Amino acid sequence: MNGAGAPAGAEPLFLPSPRGPLFALYYAPADGQACRRALLYVHPFGEEMNKSRRMAALGARRLAASGVAVLQLDLHGCGDSAGEFADARWDGWLDDLALGCAWLQERCGVAPGLWGLRLGALLALDYARSKPQPLPGLLLWQPVVSGASWLTQFLRLRSAGDMLRGDRAQGTQALRASLLDGEALEIGGYTLHPQLAAAIDSADASTMAPKGRVDWFEIDPPGRTPSPARERITAVWRAAGAHATLHAVTGPAFWASQEIAECPALLDATVARLEAAHG
Amino acid sequence: MYLDDTRQIVTDTLMLGPRGDALTADSPLLGAIPELDSMAVVSLLGALEDRFGFVVDDDEISAGTFETLGSLAAFVAGKLA
Numbered sequence: 544m545n546g547a548g549a550p551a552g553a554e555p556l557f558l559p560s561p562r563g564p565l566f567a568l569y570y571a572p573a574d575g576q577a578c579r580r581a582l583l584y585v586h587p588f589g590e591e592m593n594k595s596r597r598m599a600a601l602g603a604r605r606l607a608a609s610g611v612a613v614l615q616l617d618l619h620g621c622g623d624s625a626g627e628f629a630d631a632r633w634d635g636w637l638d639d640l641a642l643g644c645a646w647l648q649e650r651c652g653v654a655p656g657l658w659g660l661r662l663g664a665l666l667a668l669d670y671a672r673s674k675p676q677p678l679p680g681l682l683l684w685q686p687v688v689s690g691a692s693w694l695t696q697f698l699r700l701r702s703a704g705d706m707l708r709g710d711r712a713q714g715t716q717a718l719r720a721s722l723l724d725g726e727a728l729e730i731g732g733y734t735l736h737p738q739l740a741a742a743i744d745s746a747d748a749s750t751m752a753p754k755g756r757v758d759w760f761e762i763d764p765p766g767r768t769p770s771p772a773r774e775r776i777t778a779v780w781r782a783a784g785a786h787a788t789l790h791a792v793t794g795p796a797f798w799a800s801q802e803i804a805e806c807p808a809l810l811d812a813t814v815a816r817l818e819a820a821h822g
Numbered sequence: 823m824y825l826d827d828t829r830q831i832v833t834d835t836l837m838l839g840p841r842g843d844a845l846t847a848d849s850p851l852l853g854a855i856p857e858l859d860s861m862a863v864v865s866l867l868g869a870l871e872d873r874f875g876f877v878v879d880d881d882e883i884s885a886g887t888f889e890t891l892g893s894l895a896a897f898v899a900g901k902l903a
Contacts, residue, residue, distance in 0.1 A: 590861055694865055702880050704860035707852070714880030731861070764834050772873060781867075800864050801857050803839045 550600040552607060558616070558642055563625025565639055569650070571605040581612040581655035582682065583643045585663035585670075587798055589697065589733050595660055595798040598805060602658075604693030605810050607817060612651045612681040613658070614762050616643040629727060629734035633666070633742030638692060640670045656680030659792065662687045663744070668751040677755025680820075682813065684760050685798065687743045687778055694719070701730045719744075752783035758774070758816050760790045762797075762806055824902070827873065829897040835869045836862055847892030853883055857866045863888065 550568065557564040570577050581596060585600060586592045588761030603613040618639045640657070647655040650680040656679045659667030664686030671678050687693045698715040705712040722740045729735075734819030757780070761773055777787040833842025836857040847893055851858055858866075866888075867878050878901070887897045 696868055699864045699867065699880070700860055703863035706885050707863065707881070708858055709885070710885075712880065716880065795837075796835075796865075799861075799868075801835075801862065804837075 546572060549681060550604070553600070555789075558646055560625075560639060560642055562619050562630070562635060563620065565625070565642065566623035567629040568615040568700065568779065569601070570611045570613040570615075571602040571606045572790050577608050578612045578651040579599040579614045581614070581647045581651045581653050582606060582658040582680070583640065583647055583655050584613055584615040585640065585657055585667045586615070586618070586621065587661035587663045588621070590731060591661050592621050594800065595613075597803050598797050598809070599660065599813045601805065602810055602813065605814050606658075606817070609814050612647065612655075614643055614647050614655070615643060624815075625733065629736055632736065632739050633669075633746075634820065637670050637673065637799065640666070643692075647670065650664040654679050658684070659686065660684040662690075662693055665690060665728075665746050665748055665751075668748055668753060669746060671753045671755075674754075677753070677757070680817075681753050681755065681757040682798075683757060684809065685762050685796075686748060686749040686759065687771055689695035694744050695739060695814050697730060698728075698744075700729065704731070724774065737806055741795075749779050752780040753785050753787070756786040756788075756820070758820075759789050759811060759815075760792060760813060762792055762809055765793050770780070824898040825891065825895045828870075828898055829891060831869050831873055832866065832891065832894070835866050838882050845891045847890065847895065851890060851894065858888065860891040864888070870898060874898060874902060 550636050553568040553570050556567050556569060557724065558567055567791065587595055587716060599615060599723045605616060606613050618636045620626040620628045627773060644655050647699060657671065659669040664683040670765055671681055695715050698718040701718060722737045725737050727734050727736050759773065759777060773789060777789050780787045790812055791810050792808040795804040797804040797806050829842060829845050832845065836855060871896060886893060888894060
């Protein structure tokens with residue numbers, strides 16, 4: 544897809560994995576700065592991954608300019624990595640994150656944190672939870688907090704497509720039932736395996752309190768009242784010992800917008816937060 | 823009743839700009855606004871759920887829901903009634 548032309552400042556590479564090579568882009572800290580911090584980027588899924596490529600690249604460049612090394616890894620079955628989406632599994636993706644973290648640690652000499660967007664943020668939370676030690680930082684952009692809601696939205700794509708074509712639409716409940724029966728579903732060009740669907744369906748951010756520091760950025764359109772769900776979940780996390788901070792910025796929903804959109808306020812707030820936190 | 827809110831959400835979600843401001847209750851949506859594809863329908867439903875705090879079941883919606891801005895606003899009103 545985008546593999547031929549790497550974005551400016553990025554070094555394309557392949558990480559070997561037992562399931563085939565994983566495509567990645569490495570953004571070294573700019574101007575030969577020593578690598579003080581490193582982040583592994585965890586992309587969102589389906590069409591959201593494509594819509595957010597630009598913001599991910601802009602974010603990586605800004606972070607690299609401020610001295611943070613960034614690795615953007617295409618997970619198995621996604622982007623330019625090996626495998627089809629139908630082969631992708633949640634646990635396999637967690638293994639991919641471990642490979643990405645190990646590569647960054649080797650390359651930069653510092654333990655990396657994770658930077659996740661949407662469902663990628665939920666995957667990052669699940670990964671962080673599985674580690675005995677807190678990660679050096681968890682940066683969440685508009686995290687999906689309920690895998691079940693995300694799955695419903697994804698299934699709805701298929702219902703909506705049927706509806707627009709004038710076909711009798713199968714409701715998301717019927718589609719969910721097919722998945723639970725073990726049937727893979729093709730939705731918007733992605734074949735969703737029942738095991739992946741089941742793992743996403745049961746992923747719930749409120750039960751994934753991270754151990755260390757977490758910065759949660761929410762992007763709202765102008766004039767929108769913040770959703771109470773994020774306050775509730777960060778309160779639960781804090782009670783469990785996490786150092787969780789919510790940051791609200793105004794901008795477009797670039798991961799889902801009709802045209803490729805940018806959210807400069809999010810880039811500014813993210814870099815400012817990391818610089819304030821680490822000096 | 824919820825026409826202004828609905829217009830705002832349609833305009834923001836589909837990024838219609840000034841075209842959105844011109845929408846009236848009788849303005850056709852489905853088939854008339856090229857941006858309204860299946861992904862946009864899903865985004866639109868998600869934005870309405872977020873904004874108004876209701877949950878939409880699939881059997882509540884049909885192509886008729888998205889026929890005009892007025893039919894969509896009426897759907898919102900029905901959910902909140």
